[in-house]
Amino acid sequence: MINTINTNKMKTKVTLIFAVIAFSFFGKVQAQDPCVTTASLFIEPAKAKNYEAALPHYEKVINDCPQYSLATYQYAVKMFEYFIEKGDKSKITDLEKAYDLRLKYYASKSKEGDILSDIAQIRYDNGIGTKMEQFKAFDKAFKRDEENFTSPKRIYTYFSLAKDLFDEGQKDIQEVFDLYDIIQGKIEKEEGNYAEKLTQLLDKQENGATLTKKEQDKLEAYEKNVGYYGQIKGSVDAKLGSIADCDNLIPLYERNFEARKNDVAWLRSAAGKLNAKDCETSLFFQMVQQLHRLDPSAKSAFYLGRLAEKDGKGSEARKYYDQAVQLETNPNDKAKYLYTIAEDYRKKGSFSSARSYYLKAVEQKPSFGVCYLKIAQMYAQSSNDCGNTPFEKRAINWKAAEMANKAARVDGSIASTARDAASSYMQRAPSKSDIFSAGKAGQTISFSCWVGGSVRVPNL
Structure with a gap:
């Protein structure tokens, strides 16, 4: 009994020693790197989607610790999109700045085509800028990084603006036709990528195999994406409309x-x-x-x-x-x-x-x-x-x-x-x-x- 008590006391003492060491080490890290505290004041509430609590701490993070973590900009984008959806258009400028900072500090971990086209779509959705300015924003995104310009909605908006500019006399019909060829090629490429993966799983099913849960989830995702691109393909054709008839x-x-x-x-x-x-x-x-x-x-x-x-x-x-x-x-x-x-x-x-x-x-x-x-x-x-x-x-x-x-x-x-x-x-x-x-x-x-x-x- 006495040995057991002594053993438990020893374990407790060792645990306390490790706790003191860990607390002391953590305290030193915080003292040496104030960005740990600064960033956590923003990131933690943002992670919990408490954006009202996170916002007051954002400026200090990007001013004092701009390269502390990629998460800063990931959560910043979600936060500003939340406020924009709530009707605060002033946050669009903040969103663009967050994206710019991400591209500046984490270019290798960022998809430029996706980011630039997202900014362009948000400006379009909120009626910011002229149609020509909006078109040029999409055009810049596509030409800078076509590979990562993959959103069906943004692809359609890009072409739709070109057709609208033609209707208003600001673009030549040949420009619209040229872009139509490019856009259709892009849609077919993305649609084909998903369809190929989908077909492999469908063929597996047809041959009597049972798909795993992971494969079933992938099948559903591929099918949805094929559907999205198919719809956009039809929408682009409809937008081109009568200007592509024989007359x-x-x-x-x-x-x-x-x-x-x-x-x-x-x-x-x-x-x-x-x-x-x-x-x-x-x-x-x-x-x-x-x-x-x-x-x-x-x-x-x-x-x-x-x-x-x-x-x-x-x-x-x-x-x-x-x-x-x-x-x-x-x-x-x-x-x-x-x-x-x-x-x-x-x-x-x-x-x-x-x-x-x-x-x-x-x-x-x-x-x-x-x-x-x-x-x-x-x-x-x-x-x-x-x-x-x-x-x-x-x-x-x-x-x-x-x-x-x-x-x-x-x-x-x-x-x-x-x-x-x-x-x-x-x-x-x-x-x-x-x-x-x-x-x-x-x-x-x-x-x-x-x-x-x-x-x-x-x-x-």
């Missing part, structure tokens, strides 16, 4: 053709827009011939294919399309050429070949959901050829619905249409009463037609 494009390009006929980039852009709108003009033929002469490329080969197709020269068109696919190095453009070939096969009823090219297209551009939607349509159209009984013929609609749902998940721009299509296919598939009557619940139905594969009949 505007043809006279614009006719007026500029002689002056810019040796400008390869201009020819590519102009021919691309005339092609996209299917404008009937001899100018398109001139542009394509000139482009192919100056810089034989995938694009010029593709346009020559379009011209051959319009002239009814199908085999010649196909040769040009194949050449375009072989020459193209940009995945998004290659996907478009493969899609064109797939469409040609589909319209001729060669569904198996069409599917092959649609799938090649989504390999290049994972967010190209319309390819899955077209495959779904072909599956549904093949119901009479893909079963021996009425039940089996209708079962193909489950497979069509799977494809349509996949289209909706990887491509936000067609999500609504694809989901409607999936719903329609499900209505054509066997009902619960059909499944019960046929005694097929839980069974697997294989397809011996061009579709191949199988579907599992739902359990009742």
